[in-house]
Amino acid sequence: MRSVLVTGGAGFIGSHVCEALLARGDRVVAFDSFDSFYDPARKERNVEGARQNPRYRLVREDIRDAKALETLFAEEAFDAVVHLAALAGVRPSIRDPAAYEEVNGLGTVRVLERLRKRPIPFVFGSSSSVYGARDRVPFREDDACATPASPYAATKRAGELLAYTYHRLFGVPTACLRFFTVYGPRQRPEMAIHKFARLVEEGEPVPMFGDGSTRRDYTFVEDIVSGTLAALDRCGGYEIYNLGGSRMVTLADLIGRIGEALGKRPRIERRPEEPGDVPVTCADVTKAGERLGYAPSVPIEEGLARFVAWFRMDRRDREGGGA
Amino acid sequence: MRRALVTGGAGFIGSHLVEALAARGERVRVFDNFSTGRRENLPRAAGVEVIEGDLRDLAAVREACRGVDLVFHEGALASVPRSVEDPLTTEAVNGQGTLHALLAAREAGVARFLFAGSSSVYGDDPRLPKEEGAPLEPISPYGASKAVGELYCRAFARVYGTPTVVLRYFNVFGPRQRGDSPYSGVIARFADALLRGEEVTIEGDGEQTRDFTFVADVVAANLLAADAALEPGTVLNVAAGRETSVRALFETMREILGAASEPRRAPARAGDISRSRASIDRARALLGFEPSSSLRDGLARTLAWYREAAR
Numbered sequence: 001m002r003s004v005l006v007t008g009g010a011g012f013i014g015s016h017v018c019e020a021l022l023a024r025g026d027r028v029v030a031f032d033s034f035d036s037f038y039d040p041a042r043k044e045r046n047v048e049g050a051r052q053n054p055r056y057r058l059v060r061e062d063i064r065d066a067k068a069l070e071t072l073f074a075e076e077a078f079d080a081v082v083h084l085a086a087l088a089g090v091r092p093s094i095r096d097p098a099a100y101e102e103v104n105g106l107g108t109v110r111v112l113e114r115l116r117k118r119p120i121p122f123v124f125g126s127s128s129s130v131y132g133a134r135d136r137v138p139f140r141e142d143d144a145c146a147t148p149a150s151p152y153a154a155t156k157r158a159g160e161l162l163a164y165t166y167h168r169l170f171g172v173p174t175a176c177l178r179f180f181t182v183y184g185p186r187q188r189p190e191m192a193i194h195k196f197a198r199l200v201e202e203g204e205p206v207p208m209f210g211d212g213s214t215r216r217d218y219t220f221v222e223d224i225v226s227g228t229l230a231a232l233d234r235c236g237g238y239e240i241y242n243l244g245g246s247r248m249v250t251l252a253d254l255i256g257r258i259g260e261a262l263g264k265r266p267r268i269e270r271r272p273e274e275p276g277d278v279p280v281t282c283a284d285v286t287k288a289g290e291r292l293g294y295a296p297s298v299p300i301e302e303g304l305a306r307f308v309a310w311f312r313m314d315r316r317d318r319e320g321g322g323a
Numbered sequence: 324m325r326r327a328l329v330t331g332g333a334g335f336i337g338s339h340l341v342e343a344l345a346a347r348g349e350r351v352r353v354f355d356n357f358s359t360g361r362r363e364n365l366p367r368a369a370g371v372e373v374i375e376g377d378l379r380d381l382a383a384v385r386e387a388c389r390g391v392d393l394v395f396h397e398g399a400l401a402s403v404p405r406s407v408e409d410p411l412t413t414e415a416v417n418g419q420g421t422l423h424a425l426l427a428a429r430e431a432g433v434a435r436f437l438f439a440g441s442s443s444v445y446g447d448d449p450r451l452p453k454e455e456g457a458p459l460e461p462i463s464p465y466g467a468s469k470a471v472g473e474l475y476c477r478a479f480a481r482v483y484g485t486p487t488v489v490l491r492y493f494n495v496f497g498p499r500q501r502g503d504s505p506y507s508g509v510i511a512r513f514a515d516a517l518l519r520g521e522e523v524t525i526e527g528d529g530e531q532t533r534d535f536t537f538v539a540d541v542v543a544a545n546l547l548a549a550d551a552a553l554e555p556g557t558v559l560n561v562a563a564g565r566e567t568s569v570r571a572l573f574e575t576m577r578e579i580l581g582a583a584s585e586p587r588r589a590p591a592r593a594g595d596i597s598r599s600r601a602s603i604d605r606a607r608a609l610l611g612f613e614p615s616s617s618l619r620d621g622l623a624r625t626l627a628w629y630r631e632a633a634r
Contacts, residue, residue: 144458154474161467168462
């Protein structure tokens with residue numbers, strides 16, 4: 001049995017990773033600040049199942065708090081860290097970059113500082129946004145990634161670079177995982193698919209930024225979880241992996257598909273493109289395939305159907321619970 | 324008349340910039356927390372205003388940027404070994420501090436934001452010369468924090484159109500560089516030891532090379548970059564464009580001083596890189612930059628200053 005720290009363990013991706021680790025017999029410590037970027041009640045629900053498991057511990061602390069991390073590492077003997085805690089979102093990072101540096105930049109250093117004396121595998125949740133705005137697809141890990149299109153992207157690239165120095169100087173085995181637009185059950189409410197589904201369900205107009213031709217590589221959360229566990233198990237040296245779905249879907253097509261999955265016709269409201277938006281993302285997952293055996297298995301049709309099933313259940317529960 | 328802010332203006336490079344700007348008759352404001360900067364570095368010229376404050380304090384940086392047209396962001400924790408000991412403070416001052424300076428500069432609507440970047444962002448990629456398009460592969464927390472500063476400069480150029488320029492300095496030396504600390508640059512440490520008649524310590528085999536750049540050339544590049552027509556987010560190497568081994572450097576310095584000491588060998592330092600030489604083609608093309616001093620001249624002027632300062 002291994003003991004794994006998952007920062008951001010109550011979040012969308014983190015809570016799925018915790019459950020998968022528990023399911024295979026690992027001990028899991030989820031570290032999460034339950035911050036109010038979105039309704040923290042959602043995170044409470046994310047951890048409900050895991051909390052029933054005796055091999056699970058939930059720590060409600062913040063990675064901005066070096067003392068809290070120090071205490072935790074004194075109490076626990078971790079075998080690995082999956083660092084997913086972050087302020088998410090491209091557009092909000094444009095409004096308040098300083099908060100993103102505090103959590104994603106400095107917060108990552110605070111976590112890494114715990115590993116310098118006792119190096120253990122460090123798996124870092126990075127982002128496809130580090131590739132910036134470009135037209136050439138697919139994106140490969142050896143790209144320079146020097147021109148982020150948002151402060152959020154800059155902080156994620158910063159995390160990769162800072163982790164590299166801990167690898168070089170202190171021998172921390174590191175895998176940086178560049179997640180490509182993750183969706184699925186528990187997806188954050190402000191993310192495109194979840195937001196669009198809510199608006200379509202309620203008969204509200206769906207804002208479409210630009211002409212609908214921007215394309216994204218959507219990745220179902222279950223694929224992300226298998227990639228993350230594989231990276232954790234094969235963590236050695238310093239490696240960067242794209243974890244994507246390898247298929248691009250245009251924004252207009254996505255909205256249409258969400259409508260189909262819900263059985264409702266979306267009303268589209270055109271809006272100008274937002275700063276920070278990039279025209280396209282598309283992962284080349286050759287490296288993750290070869291080294292990790294990563295193979296995205298959930299196509300967008302199935303993923304959206306499964307998302308919508310969760311979305312409707314979640315709405316019922318929330319309404320039922322008076323939330 | 325425009326007003327320039329120099330963060331880290333009481334430090335080594337910053338104070339030379341302040342001096343040059345003041346000499347041109349520009350209004351200069353210095354922002355420094357005097358942790359390594361010194362008041363005696365500042366010229367007593369009219370029109371030089373000093374604000375004591377820390378880059379980690381966004382409110383203080385905002386105050387310093389008020390009414391400013393140009394920002395020379397030189398303030399940093401500028402030491403590789405110190406960064407290995409304390410990566411968190413290094414990232415806070417250099418990464419977060421640069422973000423704060425950018426936020427304040429954007430609010431002030433500056434015409435240009437010049438960031439003191441570093442050759443350390445290239446890491447130990449063996450390809451020479453170092454070209455600006457090479458990947459960011461810093462191997463020390465100092466280098467990483469300077470890379471983070473660059474990422475913010477480029478993100479601000481793209482997202483908000485902030486007219487940022489990154490100048491990647493290569494091993495700057497000259498008068499006022501502190502030599503009395505283990506965190507000092509190699510030339511300052513050698514000068515300090517040679518002038519005290521103490522043994523000079525060379526880390527590693529002495530064959531590691533650097534592109535030693537005289538501070539006057541760094542100032543010249545900054546002044547050119549302040550006014551040149553440049554795309555926001557432009558990155559430029561600033562260097563002499565010549566490779567010198569640490570061993571050869573030591574011998575030149577010893578010769579200038581007429582000293583006879585033999586160096587002592589010490590193990591290589593963690594986070595140090597093996598070879599370095601810049602391509603300065605881009606600075607030549609976009610700024611008309613031309614390094615003016617030979618290594619020997621720069622060293623002679625530097626050693627003369629250390630000798631004077633020691634009195």
